[in-house]
Amino acid sequence: MEASGHTGAGGAFLRGRIVSDGTVVENGVVAYDGDRLVFAGPYPEFSPQGRPEHDVPAGSILVPGLVDMHCHGGFGADFSSADEDAARRAAAFLHRSGTTTLLASTVPAPPAQALAALQVLAGLCADGLLAGIHAEGPFVSTECSGALEPAHLNDPDLELLARLIDAGQGQLRTMTYAPELAGAGELADRLTAHGVIPSIGHTACDSATAATALAQASEGLASAGFDGYSARPTVTHLFNGMPPLHHRSPGPAAACLRAAAAGAAAVELIADGTHLDPQTILTVFELVGAANILLVSDAIAATGLEDGEYGLGGRLVTVAGGRATLAGTDTLAGGTSTLLDVVRTAVGSGVPLPDALASATSVPAAVLGLADEVGSLHAGFRADVLVLTPELRLNAVLRKGRWLA
Structure with missing residues (x-):
């Protein structure tokens, strides 16, 4: 059972500055299908393959949950x-x-x-x-x-x-x-x-x-x-x-x-x-x-x-x-x-x-032994993503592929 207050699951991609695993991708994309990430990397290397873009504010920083x-x-x-x-x-x-x-x-x-x-x-x-x-x-x-x-x-x-x-x-x-x-x-x-x-x-x-x-x-x-x-x-x-x-x-x-x-x-x-x-x-x-x-x-x-x-x-x-x-x-x-x-x-x-x-x-x-599940933005990992402002304030939370209300 999951906590209430989630909004719809599915697949989409986000654009922003990625900070994960001690590295930074300035022009990055994070994409997910269901509760899994399917791409995290530079925008020029990304193919949407029919996934819609989930709009986030300009200048957003994308980080793991x-x-x-x-x-x-x-x-x-x-x-x-x-x-x-x-x-x-x-x-x-x-x-x-x-x-x-x-x-x-x-x-x-x-x-x-x-x-x-x-x-x-x-x-x-x-x-x-x-x-x-x-x-x-x-x-x-x-x-x-x-x-x-x-x-x-x-x-x-x-x-x-x-x-x-x-x-x-x-x-x-x-x-x-x-x-x-x-x-x-x-x-x-x-x-x-x-x-x-x-x-x-x-x-x-x-x-x-x-x-x-x-x-x-x-x-x-x-x-x-x-x-x-x-x-x-x-x-x-x-x-x-x-x-x-x-x-x-x-x-x-x-x-x-x-x-x-x-x-x-x-x-x-x-x-x-x-x-x-x-x-x-x-x-x-x-x-x-x-x-x-x-x-x-x-x-x-x-x-x-x-x-x-x-x-x-x-x-x-x-x-x-x-x-x-x-x-x-x-x-x-x-x-x-x-x-x-x-x-x-x-x-x-x-x-x-x-x-x-x-x-x-x-x-x-x-x-915790979860190094291949959470804590990083990589294809195959759980779709946990935070959208932050440049001041590191929280704008949105994606957990297991669902946006939290």
Whole structure:
């Protein structure tokens, strides 16, 4: 089943400036039939073969639909606590906002609630609205819990992990964990054996522990049959939820940067201008390269709505000036930007547009094992296309060959 609000499917072509896979085609064409792309390249090489032209404004930029690996909800719905209807509305809103492929992120909760949330989200995955689930915990550090409820955090518990994996019905794609906790190594091995990507985060570990954990996760993914970009772990929102990098105590961030620079890990960046300074965003891109960065939104229920009070896994969040914090504190509690907003902020920080887009499209698609399906504009790929203005504002969204209302 698809979200409502789509307008007609069929075949057509669009003309504009194509930005995909780190390259630019100034006078480009993207054509689709049904839910598949049939051409993406220079206009002089294109033959319409009877397809009509879908008019877009002059100066339009054509880019792949965005891929978000860390997103807690939107449009009033929190994926950790929403019922099926609310979760569907959030997914539809995110699709309309340009994120045509996403993981639904959950936060730690009492086991019964956590299991119920995974079951709801697994149903949306089966319907094609979500590409999988990201569990942010519960096996993370209380010392670096951030907006996560400390009462719901645990040392690794393989029995609970098995129940979470079962509830996810094969849709759990990645899990954030703290490698310094007792039993974390066995947890990581169990994750990779089940095809779940380990993501270190919300951790107070030292640099050596982080390096060892990333290496172990890489080996586990390779042994489990992952290949290419998929055979590497990720880092949950680098710099957030971990000690700051200090010259005498480098902490996990140093090891994560080294692993990313070597192509052995991919680091998430919430490049929304709130979680990271623009110079930090630019520095990480220049140090490790776009191919090793995952731009993420960390969007919460408030995304797409005005300032006010919202929920995040049962915790009250206050949004003021677009900045989300735990009520009564200054602790950041997710983001309120869409992934397209994040791309625009990264570009405003000095990151070249092709690089910022790659980190929000082809790189996460490859990490998720979807490198031949989404994240790029190529014949045979899913017909997911964004039409942007020269200022990177959203003009139109094509998802699976249907224009979203």
